[in-house]
Amino acid sequence: MNSETLLEDSRIENFSVMPAPADIKGEAPMSEAASAAVRAGREAVRAILERSDPRLFVVVGPCSMHDPVACMEYARRLRALADELSPSLLLVMRVYFEKPRTAVGWKGYINDPFMDDSFQIEEGMRRARRFLLDVAELGLPAATEALDPISPQYLGDLISWTAIGARTSESQTHREMSSGLSTPVGFKNATDGDLDAAINGIISASRPHSFLGINRYGRSSIIRTRGNPHGHMVLRGGAGRPNYDSVSIALAEQALTKAGLPANIVVDCSHANSFKKPEMQPLVLADVAGQIRDGNRSIVGVMIESHLNAGNQSIPKDLSQLKYGCSVTDGCVDWATTEQMLRDLAATVSDALKHRVAA
Structure with a gap:
């Protein structure tokens, strides 16, 4: 063992070469139908943020994807509901492949698609792209959380809305990445409820940046961005307290205005806003709908964690024991x-939305 070996990669087990983004995309190329759906979804979200479209956008779907069969069944159901509610709501399916962890745990479908600690990331990326393509070909826009800064090179062309999570809104890496994403980007407030991380993230992402990354051929590259003008705030509660109430919304509006930013707010009905109790999400949504009905104009979207079946489950050693359509x-x-929540939301806000105009 030479001195160079001792000084470099001393804790690396091995390197496995990942196919380049262009190769993965070549295996599941964008179809005309998928392209049209992604483009329409992005344009609709941008129009809502710019106030030329008075509707709300709703990011709704499983907390994370682990079973593409169940999630595709969910997507078909959501697609059918999207047409019915389209006069008031733009439905965007939540498709989360990567899960941030406070300590340890399953990191998501891309990292470990077989849920057996085999970490077949190459296969996870292939399957994730195939799933997003199938969703887009239904005519349904998709949303995801950008966690790994390399993943957008593989999947970004199939995404219509991107979230930056509470743990990464302060990250320079994620702010730089967001400045180059082709989608609108929602920055969540910090886990302690602080709004500054999200506000500074929006400001930073709106500016041009230069940073290291990879290009579509997998080559290490200096990426130079133009900046993303469609950043906005996502309120998810924090430190065990909700922040969807009218006072918290007003404070968020004031903070955004003080920073010279549009008062565009998305409310996440899950996480600390529902005390991590899924059965409380309908109460959060009803409160938010009431605020819009009563004249609030800053709330432009909501997020809901929803699946075919309620609750969640631990990942068993025997994966055949997994409950179908239930979050892990x-x-x-x-x-x-979910159906009832969305229909109630549309009914409550439809009249108020007709009076929304660009500031």
């Missing part, structure tokens, strides 16, 4: 509850 991460409301 945060708890979700079931499909029947």
Whole structure:
């Protein structure tokens, strides 16, 4: 063992070469139908943020994806509901492949698609792209959380809305990445409820940046961005307290205005806003709908964690024991509850939305 070996990669087990983004994309190329759906979804979210479209956008779906069969069944149901509610709501399916962890745990479908600690990331990326393509070909826009800064090179062309999570809103890496994403980006407030991380993230992402990354051919590259003008705030509660109430919304509006930013707010009905109790999400949404009905104009979207079946489950050693259509991460409301929540939301806000105009 020479001195160079001792000084470099001393804790690396091995390197496995990952196919380049262009190769993965070549295996599951963008179709015309998928391209149209992604483009329409992005344009609709941008129009909502710019106030030329008075509707709300709703990011709704499983906390994380682990079973593409169940999630595709969910996507078909959501697609059918999207047409019915389109006069008031733009439905965007939540498709989360990567899960941040406070300590340890399953890191998501891309990292470990077989849920057996085999970490077949190459296969996870292939399957994730195939799933997103299938969703887009239904005519349904998709949303995801950008956690790994390399993943957007593989999947970004199939995404219509991106979230930066509470743990990464302060990250320079994620702010730089967001400045180059082709989607609108929602920055969540910090886990302690602080709004500054999200506000500074929005400001930073709106500026041009230069940073190291990879290009579509997998080559290490200096990426130079133009800046993303469609950053906005996502309120998810923090430090065990909700921040979706009218006072918290007003404070967020004031903070955004003080920073010279548009008062565009998305409310996450899950996480600390529902005390991580999925059955409380309908109460959060009803409160938010009431605020819009009563004249609030800053709330432009909501997020809901929802699956075919309610609650969540631990990952068993025997994967055949997994309950179909039930989350393996945060708890979700079931499909029947989701339908009722969305129909109630549309009915409550439809008249108020007709009066929304660009400032």
